[in-house]
Amino acid sequence: MQPIPKPPRHRDVAADGIERRLAYRRLAEYPIYVCAGLATSAIRERWFSTMSQHLIFGAPATALLFSLLALALRRTRNLYFEADRRQEAEDALKHGQRLRRWGSSPAASRTTSTICSR
Numbered sequence: 001m002q003p004i005p006k007p008p009r010h011r012d013v014a015a016d017g018i019e020r021r022l023a024y025r026r027l028a029e030y031p032i033y034v035c036a037g038l039a040t041s042a043i044r045e046r047w048f049s050t051m052s053q054h055l056i057f058g059a060p061a062t063a064l065l066f067s068l069l070a071l072a073l074r075r076t077r078n079l080y081f082e083a084d085r086r087q088e089a090e091d092a093l094k095h096g097q098r099l100r101r102w103g104s105s106p107a108a109s110r111t112t113s114t115i116c117s118r
Helices: 040-103 106-117
Strands: 009-013 020-026 033-039
Antiparallel strands (some): 009 020
16 A cells, blocks of 8 residues: 655745745655746736636626526515505405494494484
């Protein structure tokens, strides 16, 4: 069974005036170390390039999702507002119907006629 290789060690150096990211690793069975480096500006440029390619598609898609979310939220609020108004109108209609029924009952008409005749 082979041992798990260790990750390369990284160091930031600026000996020649250019900031670099260095990694070094020992070769498997030999007393030799291999060193490789990249300028941090190149790493940053590549990262910005990759991220900008993702953002070209990601930013409009995110804006579209947020606008659809806002539209759904507005429509849902309008739906609940309309349902509340409809419920109030139905309650008012039922209350009016109860008052009319109460006013047209025989007991109510006797009471009304008795009050009016006095």
